[in-house]
Amino acid sequence: MPTMHASSSEVYTIDAQGLDTRHLNQAVRKSVNNGHREIELLNVTGQRYIAAGLQGDLQIDIHGTPGNDIGAFMDGPTIRVHGNAQDGCGNTMNSGEIVVHGDVGDITGLSARGGRIFVRGNAGYRTGVHMKEFQGSRPIIVIGGSAGDYLGEYMAGGVVLLLGLGLEGGVHQADFVGTGMHGGVIYLRGEVRGIGREVAILDTTEEDRRFIEGLLKDYTKHFNVGVKDVGEGSFKKLIPVSSRPYGTLYTY
Amino acid sequence: MKSHLLPDYKVTIDRETCTVCRGCVIQCTFNVYSFNKEKNRIDIDANKCVDCQRCITFCPENSITVAPTPIQYKQNASWDRENIRNIVKQAEAGGILLTGMGCDKPDFTFFDRLLLNASQVTNPSIDPIREPMELRTYLGSKPSLVNLTSTGESWTDISLASPQLQVETPIIFSAMSFGSVNLNVQEALARTAVSSGTYFNVGEGGLNPRLNKYADHLVLQVASGRFGVHKKYLDAGAAIEIKIGQGAKPGIGGHLPGEKVTEEVSATRMIPKGTDAISPAPHHDIYSIEDLSQLISVIKEATDYSKPVIVKIAAVHNSAAIASGIVRAGADIIAIDGMRGSTGAAPQVIRDNVGIPIEMAIASVDSRLNQEGIRNRVSLIAGGGIRSSSDVVKAIALGADACYIATAALIAMGCTVCQKCYTGKCPWGITTMDPVISRRLNPDIAAKRVENLIRAWSLEIKEMLGGMGINSVESLRGNRHQLRGVGLTERELEILGIRMVGS
Numbered sequence: 019m020p021t022m023h024a025s026s027s028e029v030y031t032i033d034a035q036g037l038d039t040r041h042l043n044q045a046v047r048k049s050v051n052n053g054h055r056e057i058e059l060l061n062v063t064g065q066r067y068i069a070a071g072l073q074g075d076l077q078i079d080i081h082g083t084p085g086n087d088i089g090a091f092m093d094g095p096t097i098r099v100h101g102n103a104q105d106g107c108g109n110t111m112n113s114g115e116i117v118v119h120g121d122v123g124d125i126t127g128l129s130a131r132g133g134r135i136f137v138r139g140n141a142g143y144r145t146g147v148h149m150k151e152f153q154g155s156r157p158i159i160v161i162g163g164s165a166g167d168y169l170g171e172y173m174a175g176g177v178v179l180l181l182g183l184g185l186e187g188g189v190h191q192a193d194f195v196g197t198g199m200h201g202g203v204i205y206l207r208g209e210v211r212g213i214g215r216e217v218a219i220l221d222t223t224e225e226d227r228r229f230i231e232g233l234l235k236d237y238t239k240h241f242n243v244g245v246k247d248v249g250e251g252s253f254k255k256l257i258p259v260s261s262r263p264y265g266t267l268y269t270y
Numbered sequence: 271m272k273s274h275l276l277p278d279y280k281v282t283i284d285r286e287t288c289t290v291c292r293g294c295v296i297q298c299t300f301n302v303y304s305f306n307k308e309k310n311r312i313d314i315d316a317n318k319c320v321d322c323q324r325c326i327t328f329c330p331e332n333s334i335t336v337a338p339t340p341i342q343y344k345q346n347a348s349w350d351r352e353n354i355r356n357i358v359k360q361a362e363a364g365g366i367l368l369t370g371m372g373c374d375k376p377d378f379t380f381f382d383r384l385l386l387n388a389s390q391v392t393n394p395s396i397d398p399i400r401e402p403m404e405l406r407t408y409l410g411s412k413p414s415l416v417n418l419t420s421t422g423e424s425w426t427d428i429s430l431a432s433p434q435l436q437v438e439t440p441i442i443f444s445a446m447s448f449g450s451v452n453l454n455v456q457e458a459l460a461r462t463a464v465s466s467g468t469y470f471n472v473g474e475g476g477l478n479p480r481l482n483k484y485a486d487h488l489v490l491q492v493a494s495g496r497f498g499v500h501k502k503y504l505d506a507g508a509a510i511e512i513k514i515g516q517g518a519k520p521g522i523g524g525h526l527p528g529e530k531v532t533e534e535v536s537a538t539r540m541i542p543k544g545t546d547a548i549s550p551a552p553h554h555d556i557y558s559i560e561d562l563s564q565l566i567s568v569i570k571e572a573t574d575y576s577k578p579v580i581v582k583i584a585a586v587h588n589s590a591a592i593a594s595g596i597v598r599a600g601a602d603i604i605a606i607d608g609m610r611g612s613t614g615a616a617p618q619v620i621r622d623n624v625g626i627p628i629e630m631a632i633a634s635v636d637s638r639l640n641q642e643g644i645r646n647r648v649s650l651i652a653g654g655g656i657r658s659s660s661d662v663v664k665a666i667a668l669g670a671d672a673c674y675i676a677t678a679a680l681i682a683m684g685c686t687v688c689q690k691c692y693t694g695k696c697p698w699g700i701t702t703m704d705p706v707i708s709r710r711l712n713p714d715i716a717a718k719r720v721e722n723l724i725r726a727w728s729l730e731i732k733e734m735l736g737g738m739g740i741n742s743v744e745s746l747r748g749n750r751h752q753l754r755g756v757g758l759t760e761r762e763l764e765i766l767g768i769r770m771v772g773s
């Protein structure tokens with residue numbers, strides 16, 4: 019267990035310039051162990067694994083471009099990325115929030131079991147792959163723009179909300195959406211090029227719409243945009259048709 | 271559809287001695303026996319028998335015989351019993367054939383063709399009863415240079431020392447997840463790990479709170495399903511193993527069917543009850559050595575470089591090159607699982623046809639890492655088909671630092687290798703989640719039996735080492751001069767890095 023010192027209300031600033039991944043993360047962990055609760059990282063240029071495994075009520079503001087696996091295994095903290103994030107954002111995270119004021123790379127929220135990820139812009143391939151949900155904790159990913167192929171692949175739980183803002187022609191590039199999905203839900207605005215055979219597209223219910231509205235409100239707050247900026251048009255929902263996709267695969 | 275399957279076994283009860291106590295009716299979890307009230311006798315449905323020997327062991331009158339049935343398919347060396355049976359089963363059900371435990375085919379065992387050396391006259395042998403004999407070893411990355419700095423009066427070691435796993439005997443319990451085996455089994459193994467100074471790998475099913483108190487002797491897995499993986503989990507164990515592959519089913523994923531995802535399994539794996547727990551074939555974030563390096567690094571970051579990271583791979587054709595990449599990716603330990611490695615459930619076609627034997631894999635990996643000058647950066651654990659203390663000694667002489675065992679430990683508890691683990695009905699209470707059948711496995715007795723096995727093997731290892739004139743297991747590692755091969759081709763000998771007997 020890290021030693022807990024009296025919590026400090028000041029923002030602790032770390033200049034990441036010239037620090038490699040290991041030293042930057044060491045500096046972050048040290049400041050947390052010293053009781054800092056608000057941390058700001060400046061000049062981040064691709065250093066990986068930032069905030070990996072951090073726990074508790076922390077606020078981390080990242081200026082620049084963090085590298086892969088930001089917030090992996092994280093349990094509690096809030097991270098704001100003032101720029102783009104790369105692959106594996108929120109990998110296997112348990113709880114907390116990651117807000118990205120730009121785009122994210124591939125496998126965002128991979129295997130997450132809780133927490134929320136808000137992306138202002140677009141996401142790469144395989145967003146939300148194998149997310150789960152467990153005992154009331156339910157991971158949520160909100161993507162402002164569009165997402166690549168295999169969105170929600172193998173999803174076993176959780177929510178992905180794809181706003182489709184700025185989408186040209188109303189069709190996302192994403193194909194094979196929900197392949198292998200056996201839990202959770204994807205809300206989509208706009209068409210996708212294709213879906214997995216384990217899923218079906220349905221109309222949203224009143225309850226879905228209320229839930230989406232709540233997330234839209236959070237999106238406007240996080241990115242300081244107006245309600246009208248989150249666009250018009252209705253959402254469809256994509257859900258698995260079986261929680262046992264491979265039930266008849268074997269001979270006993 | 272009428273089944274065309276012929277029975278595998280003939281079950282007979284000696285009616286002279288049988289007292290109709292009905293013990294067999296209770297013991298057989300495959301419902302072979304039923305009590306016939308009218309005739310006051312036990313009826314037998316031999317079609318269902320899997321030859322697990324449970325009824326025989328527990329029949330108080332020794333009245334039961336189970337033997338291969340004399341009923342044969344027409345003799346044909348090509349269309350043998352197994353091939354015909356498999357086709358009939360598939361014609362009737364249309365799915366992938368499942369099996370349990372490891373590959374049972376002959377021909378893939380090289381250990382039996384290796385012979386150990388012993389000292390005669392020169393370099394006298396050592397008597398382990400009277401003289402010190404070290405089985406302890408340390409697993410982890412060793413520095414290439416020892417870097418000392420002087421403070422004037424003393425020297426301090428400033429080499430970047432990596433965390434090490436200290437094992438008192440080179441035998442570690444390989445991954446057996448909660449879900450594949452029940453908690454009684456896991457607890458027995460964890461306890462033995464503590465009392466024998468070794469480790470138990472809890473597999474990819476998460477860490478049940480009942481095992482928390484043994485955490486210092488547990489290896490925790492991060493597999494493609496990421497079940498139960500969270501910060502506290504990573505903090506808990508003595509080492510973390512990234513599971514890439516498994517000897518019994520290289521290259522394929524697995525899944526725990528929804529009906530086995532009970533309340534407790536769901537809580538430990540951290541997934542909803544009743545849904546299939548799918549472990550995809552690849553990790554979604556690993557498509558290259560560089561990606562693997564990232565997962566190793568992020569785990570080290572999340573645990574502040576406090577514990578070694580193991581990468582487990584199945585032994586396959588390119589293991590040596592892959593292992594070289596894994597060392598460079600930053601793993602501290604590589605576990606290699608040979609094709610005879612066991613499993614709770616695997617497609618039979620994969621189990622029996624994919625991968626390579628551990629003897630070849632460990633020898634070629636050890637040679638390759640030595641050639642590249644990076645053998646010190648990693649420890650090697652060999653697993654998959656280790657059946658005896660001599661297999662352990664031979665694996666170490668071929669280049670391993672230690673061995674993983676699993677089936678041997680289960681046999682010590684009661685398993686008779688009936689290969690029906692995937693049915694969830696294990697009559698010995700091992701690979702079943704059924705709360706009533708699980709009670710057949712008493713963790714105290716099971717722990718004692720496994721502890722005895724480890725003690726016995728450790729004593730035997732000391733005897734073999736002493737005979738070779740070696741007083742520490744670390745001096746045996748990769749010491750292939752102590753091995754000779756019999757009945758092997760030139761090329762096989764070359765890959766194993768050993769000479770022919772008599773030369």
Ligand code: SF4
Pocket residue numbers: 281297298299300301302303318319320321322323324325326336697
């Ligand atoms: S399945 Fe096992 S317990 Fe049942 S009859 Fe056969 S050997 Fe006996």
Ligand code: SF4
Pocket residue numbers: 322370371680684685686687688689690691692695696697698699700701
């Ligand atoms: S664990 Fe049980 S089911 Fe599996 S082989 Fe052993 S006795 Fe049979």
